[in-house]
Amino acid sequence: MKQQHHYTNSPTHQFTNSSAHQFTILTIIFIFSTCLSFAQTSHELQVLNYIDKYKGIGIQHMTTYGIPASIKMAQAIIESRAGQSSLAREANNHFGIKCHKGWTGKTYRMDDDTRNECFRKYEYAVESFQDHSEFLITRNRYSFLFSLDIQDYQAWAYGLKSAGYATNPKYPDLLIRVIEKYSLNQYDLPERAVAAVATTKADEDLLEAFKSLFTYFGPGPDKRKIYLNNHVQCTFALKDDDLLRIARDFHVKASELMKFNDLKRAGGIKEGQVIYLQKKKRRAVQKVHVVGFNQTMWEISQVYAIRLKSLNKKNNLPAGFEPAAGKMLKLR
Secondary structure, X not given: OOOOOOOOOOHHHHHHHHHHHHHHHHHHHHHHHHHHHHHHHHHHHHHHHHHHHHXXXXXXXXXXXXXXXXXXXXXXHHHHXXXXXXXXXXXXXXXXXXXXXXXXXXXXXXXXXXXXXXXXXXXXXXXXXXXXXXXXXXXXXXXXXXXXXXXXXXXXXXXXHHOOOOOOOXXXXXXXXXXXXXXXXXXXOHHHHHHHHXXXXXXXXXXXXXXXXXXXXXXXXXXXXXXXEOOEEEEEOOOOOOHHHHHHHOOOOHHHHHHHXXXXXXXXXXXXXXXXXXXXXXXXXXXXXXXXXXXXXXXXXXHHOEOHHHHHHHOOOOOOOOOOOXXXXXXX
């Protein structure tokens, strides 16, 4: 009869099993921690890249509409998960804007509060940023926000909640946490905003940010394009362009172009500079503009296709006076 060996109860075997079990647990914990750390690092990079990509648009909308860049960027990061949500990736909708009554553009369907809800779909992400700004400035319940200090992001965060922007009671805290974690409030300061724009990636969305105020009207002479801004026809100067050449191409007197654009001389035209081909309007479509760092009244008048004289008059400013950065100007 063969001797039977029972190793199950052997202390050595128990020790080996216990050690292996502990090793397995530690290995799992290590792998999980590593994966979690990698996921967090990956998300951080996504957020930082998102900020780098869209901060220029946020700053532009701050100076155009008076919405703090920090607030707009924090909302976009939260709503779009830094551009990684399906709504942002497939519909260029970074603010969760639903179709609502009267929307005639493209749509995107997904489950939200209810099944198969209708969301707006855009060709460019900047159109979503534009819609978000118009949403805030055209609804009376948000009007009190624009009397707040543009650098007081905490007041804006709680103001949005009290106005009914979000149902989540912790929404202000979420905004403030994102703003402070990524120092987004630096873009609310005029001098920092200019530096930020200078280091922003020159991608298609950023180029579209400025042109979002302009609507393509049709082809012009000699490969030029005609746009509409505030119902005024205009074009953008080409490389090595000058006012005389533009006047000749469009069969307009150079003196008239100078008058249309509030110019005192015909020289000094830069590539990409907007040149109006008709008289600018006495008022803009937008209500207000927050003056940027080193931004002149003439530059502002060109952005909104409003006559310089009218802009000065609306704000009780003498000709030649340049307001300080951060001042809010009336455009209507």
